[in-house]
Amino acid sequence: MxxxxxxxxxxxxxxxxxxxxxxxxxxxxxxxxxxxxxxxxxxxxxxxxxSKELLLRAVIEDVVSEIAEVLRDSADLGKGLEHAVRQALVGFWTRLVVGRADLQVMQYELTTYALRAAGQEGLARWQYERYCGVVAEWCQQAAQGAGETCAVPFGRLARVIVASLDGLILQYACDPNDTRAREDLEAVIEMIVSLAGVRRSA
The missing domain is CATH 1.10.10.60 (Homeodomain-like)
Incomplete structure (x- = not known):
């Protein structure tokens, strides 16, 4: 070989x-x-x-890198947080959800496997820490790059974004109704923008 x-x-x-x-x-x-x-x-x-755990960690990290790449590519961070949220969440949905049921189901299975397997609970916690971490960093870069402040901590904003998308993705995996999903995604975007309460720095 x-x-x-x-x-x-x-x-x-x-x-x-x-x-x-x-x-x-x-x-x-x-x-x-x-x-x-x-x-x-x-x-x-x-x-x-x-070990299998080390392999699963590497798979999760690979997925996180893919998510980070999509977020970076979907929006111009120099145009601020609201622009980034509006553009990138649609980009995320288009590139990583529609037609990617295999990826999404795999991620849910990684979580439930870790929660059920004795001694592996930390893997599930780390998985979501990585998801939220990369989103929080991206939000902070978008806000700071445009001289903006956010009404809530970036960590909290990221957790809300991840939780909201998780729910929409799970519903879409069960019933892939594109029209409904896009309308619901737009509603989630409006809620996130409202929560962020973006303002120009003094």
Whole structure:
């Protein structure tokens, strides 16, 4: 087997894990199954990811990076927080929700798996800390870049955004009604903008 740089191998295994997890679910995905999906030996798999928990953390981090990229690409942060929220939440929905049921169901399964598996509760907590962390940082960058203040702490604003989107995504996964979902998303955006109470810094 030809040598593959460690960072490249890691990305290959995370991509294979996302495919296997989306297809077979979290409980049904083992390190052996991911190794087979990636076309590598179990020994190679275990060298990079000695445990399933470490692999799941890497998958969550990969999803968080994808979310952060979509947020960055969807709005000009120099135009302020309200602009960023309006543009990026629609961009997020279009790129990561519509037609991406496999991604969304996988994320819910990661959470419920961690909450049910003895000793893995911390993984679920860390998952949502990462989601909220990247959103809070993005909100803060948008506000500060435009010389604005926010009426609530950025951490709280991020938690409300994540919680609101979670609810809409779960409903959409159960009943993918595009018209209703878009109307509800617009309502959520208005609530978030109102909560943020954006003002120009003195």
């Amino acid at each position: 030809p040598y593959v740089e460690a960072s490249v191998r890691r990305r290959q295994l995370v991509a294979a894990a996302r495919t296997a997890l989306s297809r077979d679910g979290v409980p049904g995905t083992s390190l052996r199954a991911v190794a087979a999906e990636a076309g590598v030996s179990l020994g190679t798999m275990q060298y990079v990811f000695p």
